[in-house]
Amino acid sequence: MKTDPLISGELKEVDTWVGKPIPRQEDDRLLKGKGRYVEDITLPDQLFAQFVRSPHAHADVMDIDFSVAKALPGVITCISAKDMPDIGPITPNWILPGTLSKGRQVLAAERVRYVGEPVAMVIAKSEEEAVDAAAAVIVRYKELPHVLNQDDALSENAILLHDDIPENRATTFRRGQENYDEASAGAALKLTFDLRNQRLVPFPLECRAVNADFDAASGRMTVYIGQQLPHMFRRMLSEALAFPEHKLRVVSPDVGGGFGAKMHFYSEDVAIAYASRLLGKPVKWLERRRENAVATSHGRDHITTIDVAAETDGKITALRVRSRANVGAYLSSMGVGIPTINVALFVLGVYDIPNADVAVDCVYTNTPPVDAYRGAGRPEAAYIIERTIDRVARELGLDPAQVRQRNFVTEDQMPHRNIVGGMLDVGRYEATLSRAMDLSDYKGFSAQKTEEKDALLGIGIGNYTETCGVGPSEMQAMIGFDRGGYESALVRVQSGGQAVVMSGSHSHGQGHVTVYAQIAADALGIDPDQIEVIQGDTNQVPQGIGTFNSRSIVVGGSAVRVASERVAKRMKKLAAHLLQAEEEDVSLQEGVFVVSNSNQSLSFAEVSRAAWTGHNVPRDQSIGLEETEFYHPRAMSAPYGAHIAKVSVDRETGEISLLEYLAVDDCGTVINPLLARGQVHGGVVQGIGQALFEDGTPLEDGSMPAEQAIPRIDAVPYMKTEHTVTPSWTNPLGAKGIGESGAIGAPPAIVNATLDALWPLGVRDLEMPLTPERVLAAIDNAEKTR
Amino acid sequence: MGGSITSAEDTVEISLTVDSRPQTVTVSPRTLLIRALRNQMNVTAPHIGCESGRCGACSVLVNGQTVKSCMMLAVQAEGTEIVTAQGMEEDTIGQRLQSAFKKFHALQCGFCTPGMLASARELLRHNDHPTEDDVRQALRGNLCRCTGYQHIIEAVLDAASVGRKSHEN
Numbered sequence: 001m002k003t004d005p006l007i008s009g010e011l012k013e014v015d016t017w018v019g020k021p022i023p024r025q026e027d028d029r030l031l032k033g034k035g036r037y038v039e040d041i042t043l044p045d046q047l048f049a050q051f052v053r054s055p056h057a058h059a060d061v062m063d064i065d066f067s068v069a070k071a072l073p074g075v076i077t078c079i080s081a082k083d084m085p086d087i088g089p090i091t092p093n094w095i096l097p098g099t100l101s102k103g104r105q106v107l108a109a110e111r112v113r114y115v116g117e118p119v120a121m122v123i124a125k126s127e128e129e130a131v132d133a134a135a136a137v138i139v140r141y142k143e144l145p146h147v148l149n150q151d152d153a154l155s156e157n158a159i160l161l162h163d164d165i166p167e168n169r170a171t172t173f174r175r176g177q178e179n180y181d182e183a184s185a186g187a188a189l190k191l192t193f194d195l196r197n198q199r200l201v202p203f204p205l206e207c208r209a210v211n212a213d214f215d216a217a218s219g220r221m222t223v224y225i226g227q228q229l230p231h232m233f234r235r236m237l238s239e240a241l242a243f244p245e246h247k248l249r250v251v252s253p254d255v256g257g258g259f260g261a262k263m264h265f266y267s268e269d270v271a272i273a274y275a276s277r278l279l280g281k282p283v284k285w286l287e288r289r290r291e292n293a294v295a296t297s298h299g300r301d302h303i304t305t306i307d308v309a310a311e312t313d314g315k316i317t318a319l320r321v322r323s324r325a326n327v328g329a330y331l332s333s334m335g336v337g338i339p340t341i342n343v344a345l346f347v348l349g350v351y352d353i354p355n356a357d358v359a360v361d362c363v364y365t366n367t368p369p370v371d372a373y374r375g376a377g378r379p380e381a382a383y384i385i386e387r388t389i390d391r392v393a394r395e396l397g398l399d400p401a402q403v404r405q406r407n408f409v410t411e412d413q414m415p416h417r418n419i420v421g422g423m424l425d426v427g428r429y430e431a432t433l434s435r436a437m438d439l440s441d442y443k444g445f446s447a448q449k450t451e452e453k454d455a456l457l458g459i460g461i462g463n464y465t466e467t468c469g470v471g472p473s474e475m476q477a478m479i480g481f482d483r484g485g486y487e488s489a490l491v492r493v494q495s496g497g498q499a500v501v502m503s504g505s506h507s508h509g510q511g512h513v514t515v516y517a518q519i520a521a522d523a524l525g526i527d528p529d530q531i532e533v534i535q536g537d538t539n540q541v542p543q544g545i546g547t548f549n550s551r552s553i554v555v556g557g558s559a560v561r562v563a564s565e566r567v568a569k570r571m572k573k574l575a576a577h578l579l580q581a582e583e584e585d586v587s588l589q590e591g592v593f594v595v596s597n598s599n600q601s602l603s604f605a606e607v608s609r610a611a612w613t614g615h616n617v618p619r620d621q622s623i624g625l626e627e628t629e630f631y632h633p634r635a636m637s638a639p640y641g642a643h644i645a646k647v648s649v650d651r652e653t654g655e656i657s658l659l660e661y662l663a664v665d666d667c668g669t670v671i672n673p674l675l676a677r678g679q680v681h682g683g684v685v686q687g688i689g690q691a692l693f694e695d696g697t698p699l700e701d702g703s704m705p706a707e708q709a710i711p712r713i714d715a716v717p718y719m720k721t722e723h724t725v726t727p728s729w730t731n732p733l734g735a736k737g738i739g740e741s742g743a744i745g746a747p748p749a750i751v752n753a754t755l756d757a758l759w760p761l762g763v764r765d766l767e768m769p770l771t772p773e774r775v776l777a778a779i780d781n782a783e784k785t786r
Numbered sequence: 787m788g789g790s791i792t793s794a795e796d797t798v799e800i801s802l803t804v805d806s807r808p809q810t811v812t813v814s815p816r817t818l819l820i821r822a823l824r825n826q827m828n829v830t831a832p833h834i835g836c837e838s839g840r841c842g843a844c845s846v847l848v849n850g851q852t853v854k855s856c857m858m859l860a861v862q863a864e865g866t867e868i869v870t871a872q873g874m875e876e877d878t879i880g881q882r883l884q885s886a887f888k889k890f891h892a893l894q895c896g897f898c899t900p901g902m903l904a905s906a907r908e909l910l911r912h913n914d915h916p917t918e919d920d921v922r923q924a925l926r927g928n929l930c931r932c933t934g935y936q937h938i939i940e941a942v943l944d945a946a947s948v949g950r951k952s953h954e955n
């Protein structure tokens with residue numbers, strides 16, 4: 001296998017730590033099998049919990065009989081909703097104004113509304129005993145009719161999920177002007193079509209796990225949980241249990257992947273902590289894979305009807321988007337925010353479309369709740385606009401690349417706020433797309449396609465954008481998002497001359513430790529291996545927000561940068577004092593503070609030590625070398641990219657071969673090209689999973705398919721990656737976020753490529769995942785109707 | 787109702803070697819090897835990702851062969867020699883793989899990594915010149931949700947080539 005150089009395209013060799021493709025500090029431990037995940041933490045007197053879950057999509061809970069279970073060996077107690085009358089349903093974290101909100105029940109009281117909803121909890125001395133006892137709990141249900149699909153749930157005679165929520169509608173969100181009819185009148189091309197962004201199961205390889213340890217003597221509780229937002233979780237748990245927050249410690253150790261799913265606040269989290277407080281013992285729950293498919297929030301599930309009008313040259317003049325989003329039976333943490341704000345504000349993509357009208361209905365159904373999953377709304381938006389632009393091009397007989405170029409927001413329009421409220425800070429869309437077209441030999445491939453007509457070759461573009469680095473907090477308040485929009489960093493240079501960096505964001509695999517050390521190293525003037533990064537412990541780290549929305553570098557990294565710079569400044573000032581020199585004459589050179597025109601010097605470590613002894617620190621300077629920054633952005637940045645997929649379709653089997661995948665991303669400043677590439681690869685393969693294999697749509701009875709078709713190593717193509725570099729002005733690093741890029745860009749690129757291959761056969765639409773059966777059926781149908 | 791509750795009579799004592807350390811533990815006949823390793827022998831390198839043979843996170847080497855330890859009963863491991871990622875530092879192929887994984891950023895969350903290393907090590911022991919396709923075939927049973935696999939393939943190929951170079955010298 002060829003390995004493409006990491007420094008290529010617009011990336012340059014640099015002599016700073018930021019920009020270097022260094023390997024990760026966190027790897028040694030993990031490679032030696034010394035990772036420490038929640039499952040690895042077992043405490044003295046450890047108890048284990050198991051949940052009893054509803055087998056029905058919709059039913060009344062008539063009776064719960066614990067008598068058999070309680071008599072089994074090892075069983076400590078069994079708990080149902082009746083036993084915890086003081087615990088209400090979970091309050092979602094993002095409730096748009098005007099939403100009719102129903103949060104998850106901790107344990108279902110009278111009615112269950114999806115298969116897998118927890119009904120009771122059993123605590124035993126061992127995991128096996130808990131499993132046995134849970135199986136012995138007898139629950140009597142009265143089944144009710146159920147509805148799984150959002151369009152069915154909105155239909156006139158649909159059953160209601162919640163008696164007090166008419167039409168099963170949590171909210172309807174509108175953006176833009178309601179002027180499609182006028183704006184599209186007289187257009188050369190008018191099209192109406194539907195798209196479906198199917199439900200997905202996030203599937204981190206480590207399922208969820210919680211171990212809550214309440215100590216009755218001190219009144220303190222420590223909760224070990226794989227959580228992307230340790231501080232937010234602390235607040236949410238404290239509020240849910242009315243537990244004093246200052247006595248609550250949340251530790252998120254190594255996290256085995258999350259992709260959004262491990263930032264939500266779940267029923268089990270509350271129940272486990274409740275049980276530990278009740279029993280005064282540590283209680284641990286390990287979600288199992290089958291359980292994960294129902295207990296952990298899903299992603300996407302977004303159906304859209306699109307109207308689009310365009311001129312003969314492909315210029316889009318008007319767009320109308322009508323989406324129905326399935327939010328599941330209850331609102332998960334960000335349940336209504338994702339399909340509304342995160343879709344509606346992005347449906348214009350990187351294009352300048354003068355008229356747009358967007359509305360999204362959020363609909364309750366008898367399915368597991370849907371929430372943020374890698375990309376969180378932006379994959380839906382990118383899919384809508386990128387499929388639309390391709391469709392327009394093909395109907396007009398134009399090259400999809402050209403139609404994109406015709407519609408791009410141009411550099412001189414930046415920063416650009418579009419008519420649906422989306423904000424683009426910087427972008428050179430033309431430059432990035434042409435780089436991608438060159439690298440993938442777009443023109444040459446088109447020629448090859450014409451030559452090898454029978455091969456059914458296709459090439460497709462996904463030109464995505466999103467915005468990253470959520471804040472600012474005031475904006476979040478306006479949209480009902482009950483989190484801060486800042487991030488914390490504490491930077492301390494210790495006596496020995498090494499530094500500690502703490503961050504409120506938290507890695508679930510990305511490599512925060514390495515990149516934060518790179519950022520701090522540049523500011524402090526020491527090597528990254530002299531820097532220890534600490535995350536995931538609320539008793540050590542200053543209050544932070546956490547990792548999601550590709551915000552860890554943009555906001556968290558900026559906090560590290562600002563705090564490190566302040567420490568460096570103070571250090572230099574102290575060095576000047578100790579050297580009895582003017583500050584401007586002092587500089588740090590290879591670990592030594594030197595004075596120009598003098599042979600006076602002090603090592604980095606000597607100054608560090610002096611700062612902490614305090615023996616000779618002027619009274620107008622503070623003791624020590626420690627700074628805390630709550631970095632609070634004023635605006636978000638909009639990374640973007642041009643992804644190109646090449647496919648061939650087997651006419652006989654309907655199988656799609658991904659011949660090549662190219663990603664040219666623009667995430668502004670790249671802190672570590674090696675890790676950035678890893679993020680792109682991982683995201684792209686999740687996008688490939690969505691495009692070709694995965695489907696989290698429940699079966700007719702509301703249960704989940706036994707297995708999820710997660711891409712395997714032999715199912716992914718060679719991925720070529722590159723960057724254009726357009727730094728953002730919204731943060732001191734010039735960064736824009738990369739974690740979600742691949743998951744957003746890949747589905748439209750692959751589906752567009754497949755439609756490119758099949759368009760000549762008359763295929764006009766395909767629904768994800770593009771399974772061989774669907775592809776064959778589409779070809780057969782097209783041939784029949786021709 | 788679930789499986790029966792284990793009573794003291796039907797437990798079995800097994801002895802085996804794990805990462806060069808002799809271990810003797812008492813297990814029930816239904817105890818899976820992965821659970822005995824993790825819960826009774828404190829060997830936490832292999833992970834539980836599915837407990838149904840689909841993800842490979844639990845893979846270890848049993849007498850040199852990759853085994854999904856959730857698909858084997860602990861009693862079946864009597865007398866075997868087991869190597870996990872924890873013990874792989876002790877052999878050169880294992881070391882080469884570990885350093886190549888680091889160099890090529892072949893792990894993110896690290897949850898799949900011990901299993902990946904086990905499968906890759908078995909491959910390199912039998913094939914010192916694997917092709918890209920050999921790597922894909924050998925690691926087919928190991929899911930990774932984070933890396934997209936490309937860096938893993940590069941790392942395994944690199945470890946093989948480092949091994950070949952060291953033989954030439």
Ligand code: FES
Pocket residue numbers: 833834835836837838839840841842843844845854855856857
């Ligand atoms: S845990 Fe054994 S294969 Fe997944």
Ligand code: FES
Pocket residue numbers: 205256257509892893894895896897898899929930931932933
């Ligand atoms: S590194 Fe996370 S599953 Fe492979």
